[in-house]
Amino acid sequence: MQLTISGLFLLPLVLLTLFFVMRSAKVKSFTVHQKITVLSFIVYIFSVIYLTFFPFQIQTGIYANQTPWLSRINFDPVLDLSALPNLLMLAPLSVYYYLFKKESTLFKAVGLGFCISFGIEFLQFLTNYFLGGWRGADIADIVVNTLGAALGYLLVKTLFTNETSSLFQKFKLYS
Numbered sequence: 024m025q026l027t028i029s030g031l032f033l034l035p036l037v038l039l040t041l042f043f044v045m046r047s048a049k050v051k052s053f054t055v056h057q058k059i060t061v062l063s064f065i066v067y068i069f070s071v072i073y074l075t076f077f078p079f080q081i082q083t084g085i086y087a088n089q090t091p092w093l094s095r096i097n098f099d100p101v102l103d104l105s106a107l108p109n110l111l112m113l114a115p116l117s118v119y120y121y122l123f124k125k126e127s128t129l130f131k132a133v134g135l136g137f138c139i140s141f142g143i144e145f146l147q148f149l150t151n152y153f154l155g156g157w158r159g160a161d162i163a164d165i166v167v168n169t170l171g172a173a174l175g176y177l178l179v180k181t182l183f184t185n186e187t188s189s190l191f192q193k194f195k196l197y198s
Contacts, residue, residue, distance in 0.1 A: 033077070037069045056193035064119045071112060075143050076150070109167040113140060114175030121179045125197045129176050136172020140165045 041062060044050055050061055116139060117132040124131075148160035182191055 033069055033073055037066065040065055040069075053196070054193065057196055060119070060122050060194045060196060064123075067115050067119065071116075071143075074112070075147065106163065106167045109164050110171040110174070113168045113172040114178070117172045117175035118179045121176060121183070122195050123197075127176070129173065129180075132176035133169060133173045136175075137165065137169045140168035140172075143168075 044061060044065060045058070050058060053061065113136045116136060120132050120135055121127045144160040144162075144165055151159050179191075182188070
């Protein structure tokens with residue numbers, strides 16, 4: 024038996040999250056630019072969830088994936104053009120990290136990117152192994168996602184230190 028859960032399942036969750044965040048007392052005191060930062064972060068998080076886990080497939084019975092668990096992990100570190108989306112996926116995370124955290128560093132941004140990427144790949148492995156889904160874990164994705172987080176942080180640090188800095192300063196959640 025096979026069951027596929029569409030990513031449209033997330034739409035009500037996104038709308039509810041946006042509604043409750045906008046009603047929170049802390050966000051009500053934010054400027055328009057800060058609200059844009061918070062709302063776009065929520066949309067970004069749900070987009071990453073959508074792109075990495077949906078459509079979500081569950082397979083049971085005779086058609087369930089029966090391959091050994093170690094073969095479900097791609098250990099091939101070869102990168103090609105297909106790595107570009109993974110490079111771009113966690114770059115915004117570092118930008119948001121910089122906008123949310125006053126004492127952000129490149130090392131912490133890279134660590135955050137690695138942890139999030141590892142978590143995504145681990146969950147993909149678990150869903151593939153236990154539910155027979157079609158998304159497998161890939162070591163190269165962790166490397167490229169982490170690199171993307173580093174590049175995103177370096178980009179935002181560059182933008183915040185040149186003449187356009189005053190425009191971007193408005194989007195920080197701290198002063």
